Amino acid sequence: MPKKYHIEINPTPLDLKLVAKFKITRGENCINCGKCTKVCIYEAHKRSEADIRKIAEPYMVACKNCFRCIQECPRGALVKSLDPEFQALGGPYWKPDMFLSIWKQAEDGKVPVSGAGYRGPFTGPGFDGMWTDMSEIVRPTRDGIHGREYISTAVELGRKLNHLEFDASGALVSKVFDVVNVPIPIILDIPSSELITPNIKQAIVAAAKKIDSFVILPAENITDDVQKNMQHIIPLMSAEQVLFHAELIRHARVIAIDYSDALLKNFCSIRESVRNLSPALVIVRIPASSGIEERVVELVRAGVEIVQIAADYCGMEVPGGRYIKDVIRAVHLRLVDERVRDEISIIASGGIAMAEHVPKACICGADLTAVGLPLLIALGALVYQEPEKKIVMPEGIDTVPVAIARQRIVNLMGAWHSQILEMMGAMGIREARRLRGETGRAIFFDEIDKDIFGKLFQNQEAASV
Amino acid sequence: MKPDSVVIKPIPSRFKHQVPKYKVTRSDACINCGMCAKSCPYGVHERIEGHNKMRPPIDYKCIGYECRKNDEFYCVYRCPRKALSLSLNPMYDALGDCRWTSDMIVATWIMAETGYPPERTDLGYNLGNSGGGFDKLRLKFPENPAKVNREEISTAIRLNRRADGRADVVISTPVYGGGMSFGSVSLATMLSKARNAKIWNTFTCTGEGGYPEMLYPYDDHVITQVATGLFGVREETIQRVKIVEFKYAQGAKPGLGGHLLGTKNTESVARMREAVQGTPLFSPFPFHSVYSIEDHKKHIDWIKQMNPKALVSVKVSTPNDVDMVAVGSYYAGAHIIHIDGGYGGTGAAPDIAKKNIAMPIEYAIPKVHNFLRDEGARDVVTLIASGGIRTAHDLVKAICLGADGAVIGTAEMVALECVRCGNCESGRGCARGIASTDSELADLFNDDWATQRLTNLYHAWNYQLVDILQRMGMKSVTELVGRTDLLEHVDYS
Numbered sequence: 001m002p003k004k005y006h007i008e009i010n011p012t013p014l015d016l017k018l019v020a021k022f023k024i025t026r027g028e029n030c031i032n033c034g035k036c037t038k039v040c041i042y043e044a045h046k047r048s049e050a051d052i053r054k055i056a057e058p059y060m061v062a063c064k065n066c067f068r069c070i071q072e073c074p075r076g077a078l079v080k081s082l083d084p085e086f087q088a089l090g091g092p093y094w095k096p097d098m099f100l101s102i103w104k105q106a107e108d109g110k111v112p113v114s115g116a117g118y119r120g121p122f123t124g125p126g127f128d129g130m131w132t133d134m135s136e137i138v139r140p141t142r143d144g145i146h147g148r149e150y151i152s153t154a155v156e157l158g159r160k161l162n163h164l165e166f167d168a169s170g171a172l173v174s175k176v177f178d179v180v181n182v183p184i185p186i187i188l189d190i191p192s193s194e195l196i197t198p199n200i201k202q203a204i205v206a207a208a209k210k211i212d213s214f215v216i217l218p219a220e221n222i223t224d225d226v227q228k229n230m231q232h233i234i235p236l237m238s239a240e241q242v243l244f245h246a247e248l249i250r251h252a253r254v255i256a257i258d259y260s261d262a263l264l265k266n267f268c269s270i271r272e273s274v275r276n277l278s279p280a281l282v283i284v285r286i287p288a289s290s291g292i293e294e295r296v297v298e299l300v301r302a303g304v305e306i307v308q309i310a311a312d313y314c315g316m317e318v319p320g321g322r323y324i325k326d327v328i329r330a331v332h333l334r335l336v337d338e339r340v341r342d343e344i345s346i347i348a349s350g351g352i353a354m355a356e357h358v359p360k361a362c363i364c365g366a367d368l369t370a371v372g373l374p375l376l377i378a379l380g381a382l383v384y385q386e387p388e389k390k391i392v393m394p395e396g397i398d399t400v401p402v403a404i405a406r407q408r409i410v411n412l413m414g415a416w417h418s419q420i421l422e423m424m425g426a427m428g429i430r431e432a433r434r435l436r437g438e439t440g441r442a443i444f445f446d447e448i449d450k451d452i453f454g455k456l457f458q459n460q461e462a463a464s465v
Numbered sequence: 466m467k468p469d470s471v472v473i474k475p476i477p478s479r480f481k482h483q484v485p486k487y488k489v490t491r492s493d494a495c496i497n498c499g500m501c502a503k504s505c506p507y508g509v510h511e512r513i514e515g516h517n518k519m520r521p522p523i524d525y526k527c528i529g530y531e532c533r534k535n536d537e538f539y540c541v542y543r544c545p546r547k548a549l550s551l552s553l554n555p556m557y558d559a560l561g562d563c564r565w566t567s568d569m570i571v572a573t574w575i576m577a578e579t580g581y582p583p584e585r586t587d588l589g590y591n592l593g594n595s596g597g598g599f600d601k602l603r604l605k606f607p608e609n610p611a612k613v614n615r616e617e618i619s620t621a622i623r624l625n626r627r628a629d630g631r632a633d634v635v636i637s638t639p640v641y642g643g644g645m646s647f648g649s650v651s652l653a654t655m656l657s658k659a660r661n662a663k664i665w666n667t668f669t670c671t672g673e674g675g676y677p678e679m680l681y682p683y684d685d686h687v688i689t690q691v692a693t694g695l696f697g698v699r700e701e702t703i704q705r706v707k708i709v710e711f712k713y714a715q716g717a718k719p720g721l722g723g724h725l726l727g728t729k730n731t732e733s734v735a736r737m738r739e740a741v742q743g744t745p746l747f748s749p750f751p752f753h754s755v756y757s758i759e760d761h762k763k764h765i766d767w768i769k770q771m772n773p774k775a776l777v778s779v780k781v782s783t784p785n786d787v788d789m790v791a792v793g794s795y796y797a798g799a800h801i802i803h804i805d806g807g808y809g810g811t812g813a814a815p816d817i818a819k820k821n822i823a824m825p826i827e828y829a830i831p832k833v834h835n836f837l838r839d840e841g842a843r844d845v846v847t848l849i850a851s852g853g854i855r856t857a858h859d860l861v862k863a864i865c866l867g868a869d870g871a872v873i874g875t876a877e878m879v880a881l882e883c884v885r886c887g888n889c890e891s892g893r894g895c896a897r898g899i900a901s902t903d904s905e906l907a908d909l910f911n912d913d914w915a916t917q918r919l920t921n922l923y924h925a926w927n928y929q930l931v932d933i934l935q936r937m938g939m940k941s942v943t944e945l946v947g948r949t950d951l952l953e954h955v956d957y958s
Contacts, residue, residue: 040896068480070556072481079555081559112815113815115891116875117819119564119565121597136719136782423818449597453954458957
């Protein structure tokens with residue numbers, strides 16, 4: 001059995017001013033009897049260290065909302081509410097609870113587990129509008145009887161052949177293209193580079209190396225301190241800068257070039273000049289906007305081997321207004337129709353916020369995903385959607401040791417990897433490569449709701465007339 | 466109709482205070498005249514004998530804005546200094562979520578306390594706020610229903626419809642308690658579920674993890690589970706019961722195995738599970754001896770051989786092919802097909818599984834019902850739904866969609882004053898003593914209290930069910946099965 005891919009996690013707390021979900025205020029009628037300190041099993045209530053006769057301010061990060069102090073205070077002196085600071089976090093896409101979950105995963109690297117049933121909305125836009133399937137007795141698609149230790153999350157970047165051709169003597173005549181293996185369908189993608197301090201940049205690069213994946217970094221930000229890890233860095237540049245960054249390209253395994261009309265027109269010669277420098281594969285990074293299906297087909301025809309389709313930070317196509325889930329599905333199906341799907345790898349990015357988004361994006365047709373904002377949230381960043389996008393890095397972030405920041409990102413990816421295994425195990429899919437476009441292993445809200453409720457209740461009135 | 470063994474008694478909360486929906490604010494203008502204390506019949510305002518000052522208002526006793534109509538005592542109007550005001554309490558937002566709203570939790574508490582649906586009209590407890598599924602379905606009542614007396618209405622359902630000479634099990638209300646294993650809930654919780662099952666002539670389920678001796682007096686009302694780890698399964702336990710349940714998967718974590726941490730595998734748990742104390746125990750997924758319906762039949766035959774009277778229930782979650790699994794289980798000899806939807810409860814499951822894997826029960830019920838009907842098997846098998854049946858209205862909707870009855874878990878826990886904080890498994894376990902075996906926490910209530918709370922909750926649901934059947938002009942809950950024409954969906958009408 002080949003060596004298993006494994007992400008080493010290690011509990012790594014970060015001394016941050018954390019935002020708590022709840023707030024408890026102590027009324028003036030508190031008699032300091034200490035009942036709350038006795039009933040709270042999470043030690044949110046303690047006597048004051050400065051004055052033992054008094055009860056200290058509640059430590060809300062520890063509160064798990066069991067309501068016992070509220071209900072058992074003899075004076076009814078405690079009042080709980082949702083903390084407005086918590087409620088203001090994120091927005092419609094980056095829901096406040098996501099932050100708590102990402103922080104916890106970055107700290108302990110474990111799959112978030114809780115009791116009681118699901119508590120969110122029935123369905124939602126984007127990835128929330130789909131469920132993944134599973135099989136228990138009848139399992140036509142299950143890969144045999146193996147456990148999850150045999151599940152591989154590895155995917156490939158690059159062009160694949162539909163079939164191999166041999167000549168009469170049995171020698172291979174097809175040209176087999178170079179591919180790069182990534183052991184997890186996630187590459188890191190550094191967002192807003194102006195927020196990235198040198199230690200954070202080093203940490204993210206080191207994390208990419210640790211999980212044996214890549215990080216996409218604007219070429220001008222690839223400073224000397226990270227160049228030793230060029231094997232795990234994908235320098236991002238414009239088509240015009242290719243020769244300027246020749247030195248970086250020589251050391252890279254994969255590079256990324258921003259899409260432009262000029263790039264599309266001159267791709268052949270640009271690709272050739274890269275090839276003259278190194279065998280690196282080339283990603284074309286293109287924003288998700290309406291009509292993207294068409295442009296991706298053109299890119300394939302021009303010989304592009306990898307495309308990164310980048311939605312905005314909330315997973316939206318701009319302009320266009322489709323969610324990345326639907327954009328990827330449309331592009332994938334278009335490429336299948338054109339019979340060129342295997343000639344290109346698709347990286348979905350923008351709005352990949354939770355582990356579940358990775359296999360869901362793959363099911364919709366991506367080969368892998370790129371993750372940005374959660375990396376910063378893992379380090380304590382606060383994101384606000386309203387009134388406009390704002391990312392606030394925690395105070396003192398520039399002095400956090402690289403090793404700690406790196407481990408938190410590694411922990412987050414470790415937790416995500418475990419969750420991807422859970423979902424794949426349930427689906428009965430043993431190879432992440434086979435997730436691509438496997439919509440048969442998903443249940444889409446739009447389809448099932450119409451299929452079941454639509455048939456039952458549509459035109460019910462008409463039928464009864 | 467309720468069995469004679471059901472006796473409704475008010476049984477108050479264990480806690481001094483309830484979670485208030487409203488906030489009564491007393492301003493500085495108050496002159497402590499005591500008018501409010503004299504007039505409020507609910508006891509919101511209080512002045513202790515001999516004290517000059519009023520006590521702070523007791524918010525949770527206030528009935529809120531509907532009190533406005535009570536000219537003679539509505540404190541906000543009656544206060545001579547206009548010092549009192551009423552608002553919504555921000556505390557209420559900290560309770561509940563969009564599936565189990567704060568109103569739903571509070572109403573369930575009231576039902577468990579009184580045995581009847583709340584008299585208050587300010588609690589929207591029949592619908593959640595999840596924006597889909599049951600929460601978008603509405604009951605349609607006929608304008609001129611047949612006249613039926615409450616006493617004539619039967620809520621009983623038969624669980625064995627195969628006429629195969631096995632036990633003819635009839636339950637008095639179309640609901641029974643879900644599997645919760647020894648160790649996952651406190652002994653008082655487990656015992657009270659069984660006692661209530663006997664009182665209501667229905668069932669409770671041991672879950673996977675053995676059959677504790679204290680349940681022996683309730684054998685006829687206990688379902689014992691055979692799950693993938695086969696923990697605590699012995700010939701003797703199979704022979705005790707009237708129903709044996711094969712658990713393939715659980716709605717909250719379909720396709721995932723179970724994992725009991727080593728620290729939770731205490732001496733008594735280990736003895737029950739026939740395992741070594743302190744070792745982590747895994748329930749694998751899937752059943753490693755079942756890879757086809759034929760394998761499945763072999764297992765059912767094995768149970769049937771061991772207990773010639775018992776019925777066999779098959780519990781599966783809700784993948785796309787749940788309809789095929791159901792038909793397969795029928796052909797394999799199951800009496801009960803129990804489908805557990807993706808949004809169901811659990812003592813612990815990965816959040817990613819609860820949200821994302823397998824379909825909600827609302828879709829699975831009509832899928833399975835219709836497939837069984839097309840196969841000609843619907844009348845000889847009992848279809849039980851679970852996984853997100855929160856209220857009597859959900860129950861009725863599930864039956865209209867095609868189920869015969871439902872299994873509930875979370876609602877029972879809420880009756881025992883669960884707040885759904887979700888920390889059943891962390892640290893010492895449930896802070897409220899419901900799902901904890903911690904020596905201190907598990908003693909927070911006894912099984913007498915818990916049994917009456919559950920009996921009351923079942924009564925309140927049954928009362929609502931009878932009400933609905935009466936308004937439908939039906940004499941039996943069995944007439945409701947598959948009547949999707951009595952439902953409407955807000956998106957499709």
